[in-house]
Amino acid sequence: xxESGVAFFSSLTLHSLAMAFVVGINFAVAARLIGFxxxxxxxxxxxxxxxxxxxxxxxxxSGTALLLAYPAKxxxxxxxxxxxxxxxxxxxxxxxIQSTFENKPEVLIENTSIKLAYLSIALWVITLTAGRFLAxxxxxxLASRFY
Amino acid sequence: MLDFLLNxxxxxxxxxxxxxxxxxxxxxxxxxxxxxxxIGSVGLFDLRMMGYASEISLSELHRLVPIGxxxxxxxxxxGTMFLSTSPNQYLYNPAVQSKLFFMLIAGINxxxxxxxxATHVKSGASSSQVILRAKIIAGISxxxxxxxxxxxxxxxxxxxxxxxCLWC
Numbered sequence: 001x002x003e004s005g006v007a008f009f010s011s012l013t014l015h016s017l018a019m020a021f022v023v024g025i026n027f028a029v030a031a032r033l034i035g036f037x038x039x040x041x042x043x044x045x046x047x048x049x050x051x052x053x054x055x056x057x058x059x060x061x062s063g064t065a066l067l068l069a070y071p072a073k074x075x076x077x078x079x080x081x082x083x084x085x086x087x088x089x090x091x092x093x094x095x096x097i098q099s100t101f102e103n104k105p106e107v108l109i110e111n112t113s114i115k116l117a118y119l120s121i122a123l124w125v126i127t128l129t130a131g132r133f134l135a136x137x138x139x140x141x142l143a144s145r146f147y
Numbered sequence: 148m149l150d151f152l153l154n155x156x157x158x159x160x161x162x163x164x165x166x167x168x169x170x171x172x173x174x175x176x177x178x179x180x181x182x183x184x185x186i187g188s189v190g191l192f193d194l195r196m197m198g199y200a201s202e203i204s205l206s207e208l209h210r211l212v213p214i215g216x217x218x219x220x221x222x223x224x225x226g227t228m229f230l231s232t233s234p235n236q237y238l239y240n241p242a243v244q245s246k247l248f249f250m251l252i253a254g255i256n257x258x259x260x261x262x263x264x265a266t267h268v269k270s271g272a273s274s275s276q277v278i279l280r281a282k283i284i285a286g287i288s289x290x291x292x293x294x295x296x297x298x299x300x301x302x303x304x305x306x307x308x309x310x311x312c313l314w315c
Binding site: 017019023025027031039040041045047048051124125128131132 | 199200202208293300
Protein backbone atom coordinates (compact mmCIF):
# COMPACT_ATOMS: atom_id res chain seq x y z
CA UNK A 1 0.00 0.00 0.00
CA UNK A 2 2.67 2.46 1.06
CA GLU A 3 5.03 1.73 -1.81
CA SER A 4 2.47 1.49 -4.58
CA GLY A 5 1.44 4.96 -5.65
CA VAL A 6 -1.56 3.59 -7.54
CA ALA A 7 -2.89 1.55 -4.60
CA PHE A 8 -2.51 4.38 -2.12
CA PHE A 9 -3.96 6.97 -4.45
CA SER A 10 -6.89 4.68 -5.40
CA SER A 11 -7.73 4.11 -1.74
CA LEU A 12 -7.52 7.83 -1.02
CA THR A 13 -9.72 8.70 -4.02
CA LEU A 14 -12.31 6.00 -3.29
CA HIS A 15 -12.38 7.15 0.34
CA SER A 16 -13.11 10.74 -0.74
CA LEU A 17 -15.72 9.73 -3.34
CA ALA A 18 -17.54 7.40 -0.94
CA MET A 19 -17.36 9.99 1.85
CA ALA A 20 -18.93 12.58 -0.48
CA PHE A 21 -21.87 10.22 -1.15
CA VAL A 22 -22.35 9.21 2.50
CA VAL A 23 -22.14 12.77 3.82
CA GLY A 24 -24.14 14.13 0.87
CA ILE A 25 -27.01 11.67 1.37
CA ASN A 26 -27.02 12.33 5.13
CA PHE A 27 -27.14 16.09 4.48
CA ALA A 28 -30.01 15.67 2.02
CA VAL A 29 -32.01 13.58 4.52
CA ALA A 30 -31.19 15.99 7.37
CA ALA A 31 -32.20 18.98 5.23
CA ARG A 32 -35.55 17.31 4.49
CA LEU A 33 -36.13 16.52 8.19
CA ILE A 34 -35.30 20.11 9.15
CA GLY A 35 -37.87 21.45 6.71
CA PHE A 36 -36.41 21.75 3.19
CA UNK A 37 -38.62 20.43 0.39
CA UNK A 38 -41.54 19.66 2.77
CA UNK A 39 -43.51 17.74 0.13
CA UNK A 40 -40.63 15.36 -0.55
CA UNK A 41 -41.64 12.06 1.05
CA UNK A 42 -39.16 10.76 3.61
CA UNK A 43 -40.13 7.17 2.84
CA UNK A 44 -39.15 7.72 -0.81
CA UNK A 45 -36.01 9.69 0.03
CA UNK A 46 -34.90 6.78 2.24
CA UNK A 47 -34.31 4.78 -0.95
CA UNK A 48 -30.97 6.58 -1.23
CA UNK A 49 -29.82 4.80 1.95
CA UNK A 50 -29.14 1.79 -0.29
CA UNK A 51 -26.36 3.74 -2.06
CA UNK A 52 -25.37 5.23 1.31
CA UNK A 53 -24.57 1.80 2.81
CA UNK A 54 -22.59 0.67 -0.25
CA UNK A 55 -20.59 3.91 0.01
CA UNK A 56 -20.13 3.34 3.76
CA UNK A 57 -18.68 -0.11 2.97
CA UNK A 58 -16.23 1.53 0.53
CA UNK A 59 -15.26 4.02 3.27
CA UNK A 60 -14.59 1.14 5.66
CA UNK A 61 -12.49 -0.85 3.15
CA SER A 62 -10.51 2.13 1.81
CA GLY A 63 -10.12 3.54 5.33
CA THR A 64 -8.71 0.22 6.53
CA ALA A 65 -6.29 0.18 3.59
CA LEU A 66 -5.13 3.72 4.41
CA LEU A 67 -4.76 2.79 8.07
CA LEU A 68 -2.66 -0.26 7.14
CA ALA A 69 -0.42 1.95 5.00
CA TYR A 70 0.41 4.34 7.85
CA PRO A 71 -0.85 2.78 11.11
CA ALA A 72 1.38 4.77 13.47
CA LYS A 73 0.42 8.04 11.80
CA UNK A 74 -3.30 7.51 12.53
CA UNK A 75 -3.27 5.47 15.72
CA UNK A 76 -1.01 7.92 17.55
CA UNK A 77 -3.19 10.89 16.63
CA UNK A 78 -6.21 11.78 18.84
CA UNK A 79 -7.90 13.40 15.81
CA UNK A 80 -8.20 9.92 14.26
CA UNK A 81 -10.29 8.73 17.23
CA UNK A 82 -12.48 11.83 17.02
CA UNK A 83 -13.14 11.01 13.36
CA UNK A 84 -13.81 7.36 14.17
CA UNK A 85 -16.30 8.20 16.96
CA UNK A 86 -18.08 10.82 14.83
CA UNK A 87 -18.42 8.44 11.86
CA UNK A 88 -19.70 5.53 14.00
CA UNK A 89 -22.31 7.68 15.78
CA UNK A 90 -23.22 9.32 12.46
CA UNK A 91 -23.84 5.92 10.86
CA UNK A 92 -25.90 4.76 13.86
CA UNK A 93 -28.08 7.85 13.45
CA UNK A 94 -28.43 7.07 9.70
CA UNK A 95 -29.60 3.56 10.60
CA UNK A 96 -32.09 4.94 13.11
CA ILE A 97 -33.53 7.48 10.64
CA GLN A 98 -33.68 4.83 7.90
CA SER A 99 -35.56 2.36 10.11
CA THR A 100 -37.97 5.11 11.20
CA PHE A 101 -38.98 6.19 7.70
CA GLU A 102 -38.13 3.50 5.13
CA ASN A 103 -41.29 1.94 3.62
CA LYS A 104 -43.44 3.85 6.14
CA PRO A 105 -45.10 6.72 4.25
CA GLU A 106 -47.56 7.24 7.11
CA VAL A 107 -44.87 8.14 9.69
CA LEU A 108 -44.78 11.85 10.59
CA ILE A 109 -41.59 13.80 11.31
CA GLU A 110 -41.32 14.28 15.07
CA ASN A 111 -39.06 16.46 17.17
CA THR A 112 -36.73 13.54 17.91
CA SER A 113 -36.02 13.09 14.19
CA ILE A 114 -35.37 16.81 13.76
CA LYS A 115 -32.91 16.75 16.68
CA LEU A 116 -31.22 13.70 15.17
CA ALA A 117 -30.95 15.57 11.85
CA TYR A 118 -29.10 18.47 13.50
CA LEU A 119 -26.86 16.03 15.38
CA SER A 120 -26.19 14.15 12.15
CA ILE A 121 -25.09 17.36 10.37
CA ALA A 122 -22.79 18.25 13.27
CA LEU A 123 -21.25 14.77 13.34
CA TRP A 124 -20.59 14.69 9.59
CA VAL A 125 -19.00 18.15 9.73
CA ILE A 126 -16.76 16.86 12.55
CA THR A 127 -15.93 13.75 10.47
CA LEU A 128 -14.94 15.82 7.41
CA THR A 129 -12.96 18.33 9.44
CA ALA A 130 -11.16 15.64 11.46
CA GLY A 131 -10.40 13.78 8.21
CA ARG A 132 -8.73 16.84 6.71
CA PHE A 133 -6.90 17.72 9.93
CA LEU A 134 -5.45 14.19 10.13
CA ALA A 135 -2.97 15.15 7.43
CA UNK A 136 -1.78 18.18 9.40
CA UNK A 137 -1.79 17.04 13.02
CA UNK A 138 0.17 13.80 13.08
CA UNK A 139 3.34 13.80 15.17
CA UNK A 140 4.52 10.32 14.11
CA UNK A 141 4.56 9.14 10.48
CA LEU A 142 6.22 5.74 10.76
CA ALA A 143 6.70 3.51 13.82
CA SER A 144 10.15 2.60 12.43
CA ARG A 145 11.50 5.90 13.78
CA PHE A 146 11.53 4.20 17.21
CA TYR A 147 13.72 1.31 16.08
CA MET B 148 -1.33 36.36 -13.74
CA LEU B 149 0.72 34.88 -10.89
CA ASP B 150 1.51 38.33 -9.52
CA PHE B 151 -2.09 39.47 -9.87
CA LEU B 152 -3.42 36.46 -7.92
CA LEU B 153 -0.75 36.70 -5.25
CA ASN B 154 -1.33 40.44 -4.88
CA UNK B 155 -5.08 39.82 -4.57
CA UNK B 156 -4.46 37.21 -1.88
CA UNK B 157 -2.11 39.45 0.08
CA UNK B 158 -4.23 42.62 -0.07
CA UNK B 159 -7.44 40.83 0.94
CA UNK B 160 -5.91 39.02 3.92
CA UNK B 161 -6.46 35.60 2.34
CA UNK B 162 -2.72 34.95 2.19
CA UNK B 163 -2.25 35.65 5.90
CA UNK B 164 -5.20 33.42 6.82
CA UNK B 165 -4.12 30.55 4.58
CA UNK B 166 -0.59 30.68 5.97
CA UNK B 167 -1.79 30.71 9.57
CA UNK B 168 -1.56 27.50 11.62
CA UNK B 169 -4.98 26.10 10.65
CA UNK B 170 -5.97 28.25 7.68
CA UNK B 171 -5.23 25.69 4.96
CA UNK B 172 -6.93 22.65 6.57
CA UNK B 173 -9.96 24.77 7.54
CA UNK B 174 -10.33 25.92 3.91
CA UNK B 175 -9.90 22.29 2.73
CA UNK B 176 -12.60 21.11 5.15
CA UNK B 177 -15.02 23.79 3.93
CA UNK B 178 -14.13 22.92 0.31
CA UNK B 179 -14.96 19.24 0.80
CA UNK B 180 -18.11 20.16 2.76
CA UNK B 181 -19.24 22.14 -0.30
CA UNK B 182 -18.60 19.14 -2.55
CA UNK B 183 -20.66 16.92 -0.24
CA UNK B 184 -23.54 19.41 -0.45
CA UNK B 185 -23.27 19.22 -4.25
CA ILE B 186 -23.33 15.42 -4.29
CA GLY B 187 -26.18 15.36 -1.74
CA SER B 188 -28.38 17.56 -3.91
CA VAL B 189 -27.28 17.65 -7.55
CA GLY B 190 -25.83 14.12 -7.34
CA LEU B 191 -29.06 12.66 -5.94
CA PHE B 192 -31.10 14.56 -8.54
CA ASP B 193 -28.84 13.08 -11.26
CA LEU B 194 -29.30 9.56 -9.86
CA ARG B 195 -33.07 10.07 -9.82
CA MET B 196 -33.04 11.32 -13.43
CA MET B 197 -31.04 8.26 -14.40
CA GLY B 198 -33.93 6.15 -13.13
CA TYR B 199 -32.96 5.36 -9.54
CA ALA B 200 -35.71 5.62 -6.88
CA SER B 201 -38.36 6.42 -9.48
CA GLU B 202 -41.06 6.85 -6.80
CA ILE B 203 -39.46 10.19 -5.81
CA SER B 204 -41.00 13.28 -7.38
CA LEU B 205 -38.35 15.01 -9.52
CA SER B 206 -39.83 18.46 -8.94
CA GLU B 207 -39.72 17.92 -5.14
CA LEU B 208 -36.20 16.53 -5.22
CA HIS B 209 -35.19 19.55 -7.31
CA ARG B 210 -36.00 21.73 -4.27
CA LEU B 211 -32.78 20.45 -2.69
CA VAL B 212 -30.71 21.85 -5.58
CA PRO B 213 -30.27 25.32 -3.92
CA ILE B 214 -28.30 23.47 -1.21
CA GLY B 215 -25.98 22.29 -3.99
CA UNK B 216 -25.67 25.85 -5.29
CA UNK B 217 -24.66 26.96 -1.77
CA UNK B 218 -22.08 24.15 -1.75
CA UNK B 219 -20.79 25.25 -5.14
CA UNK B 220 -20.38 28.84 -3.87
CA UNK B 221 -18.38 27.53 -0.89
CA UNK B 222 -16.19 25.67 -3.37
CA UNK B 223 -15.65 28.74 -5.54
CA UNK B 224 -14.71 30.86 -2.51
CA UNK B 225 -12.33 28.30 -0.98
CA GLY B 226 -10.98 27.33 -4.42
CA THR B 227 -10.11 30.97 -5.06
CA MET B 228 -8.37 31.07 -1.68
CA PHE B 229 -6.17 28.07 -2.63
CA LEU B 230 -5.45 29.37 -6.12
CA SER B 231 -4.58 32.93 -5.10
CA THR B 232 -2.40 31.88 -2.15
CA SER B 233 -0.29 29.42 -4.10
CA PRO B 234 -0.90 30.23 -7.79
CA ASN B 235 2.33 28.63 -9.07
CA GLN B 236 1.25 25.29 -7.56
CA TYR B 237 -2.22 25.43 -9.07
CA LEU B 238 -2.16 27.25 -12.41
CA TYR B 239 0.35 24.85 -13.98
CA ASN B 240 -0.96 21.74 -12.26
CA PRO B 241 -2.55 19.26 -14.72
CA ALA B 242 -4.88 17.96 -11.99
CA VAL B 243 -6.24 21.47 -11.41
CA GLN B 244 -6.58 22.02 -15.15
CA SER B 245 -8.47 18.72 -15.49
CA LYS B 246 -10.66 19.66 -12.52
CA LEU B 247 -11.53 23.01 -14.12
CA PHE B 248 -12.21 21.23 -17.43
CA PHE B 249 -14.72 18.88 -15.78
CA MET B 250 -16.32 21.82 -13.96
CA LEU B 251 -16.69 23.57 -17.32
CA ILE B 252 -18.33 20.49 -18.87
CA ALA B 253 -20.65 20.21 -15.84
CA GLY B 254 -21.56 23.90 -16.24
CA ILE B 255 -22.31 23.58 -19.97
CA ASN B 256 -24.25 20.37 -19.27
CA UNK B 257 -26.32 22.20 -16.63
CA UNK B 258 -27.12 25.01 -19.10
CA UNK B 259 -28.21 22.42 -21.68
CA UNK B 260 -30.42 20.80 -19.02
CA UNK B 261 -32.14 24.02 -17.98
CA UNK B 262 -32.40 25.19 -21.58
CA UNK B 263 -33.89 22.05 -23.10
CA UNK B 264 -35.06 19.49 -20.58
CA ALA B 265 -35.73 20.82 -17.05
CA THR B 266 -39.30 22.04 -17.66
CA HIS B 267 -40.39 18.73 -19.20
CA VAL B 268 -38.69 16.67 -16.52
CA LYS B 269 -40.09 18.63 -13.58
CA SER B 270 -43.63 18.59 -15.02
CA GLY B 271 -43.43 14.80 -15.00
CA ALA B 272 -45.05 14.46 -18.45
CA SER B 273 -42.07 13.53 -20.57
CA SER B 274 -41.73 11.66 -23.83
CA SER B 275 -39.25 8.81 -24.14
CA GLN B 276 -36.95 11.16 -26.11
CA VAL B 277 -36.89 13.67 -23.23
CA ILE B 278 -36.33 10.86 -20.71
CA LEU B 279 -33.35 9.58 -22.71
CA ARG B 280 -31.89 13.09 -22.98
CA ALA B 281 -32.38 13.62 -19.23
CA LYS B 282 -30.59 10.34 -18.48
CA ILE B 283 -27.63 11.31 -20.67
CA ILE B 284 -27.43 14.77 -19.08
CA ALA B 285 -27.65 13.25 -15.57
CA GLY B 286 -24.93 10.70 -16.41
CA ILE B 287 -22.60 13.42 -17.70
CA SER B 288 -23.28 15.58 -14.63
CA UNK B 289 -22.64 12.78 -12.12
CA UNK B 290 -19.51 11.67 -13.98
CA UNK B 291 -18.16 15.24 -14.07
CA UNK B 292 -18.69 15.87 -10.33
CA UNK B 293 -17.05 12.53 -9.44
CA UNK B 294 -14.16 13.43 -11.77
CA UNK B 295 -13.88 16.81 -10.00
CA UNK B 296 -13.42 14.97 -6.68
CA UNK B 297 -10.83 12.58 -8.19
CA UNK B 298 -8.88 15.45 -9.79
CA UNK B 299 -9.07 17.35 -6.49
CA UNK B 300 -7.36 14.43 -4.77
CA UNK B 301 -4.77 14.25 -7.55
CA UNK B 302 -3.67 17.86 -7.02
CA UNK B 303 -1.21 16.98 -4.26
CA UNK B 304 0.38 14.32 -6.49
CA UNK B 305 1.33 16.83 -9.18
CA UNK B 306 3.61 19.55 -7.97
CA UNK B 307 4.79 21.47 -10.99
CA UNK B 308 7.29 21.55 -12.53
CA UNK B 309 8.40 18.15 -11.25
CA UNK B 310 5.84 16.10 -13.16
CA UNK B 311 5.15 15.75 -16.82
CA CYS B 312 2.22 17.84 -17.90
CA LEU B 313 0.37 18.00 -21.19
CA TRP B 314 -0.31 21.73 -20.92
CA CYS B 315 2.83 23.10 -19.29
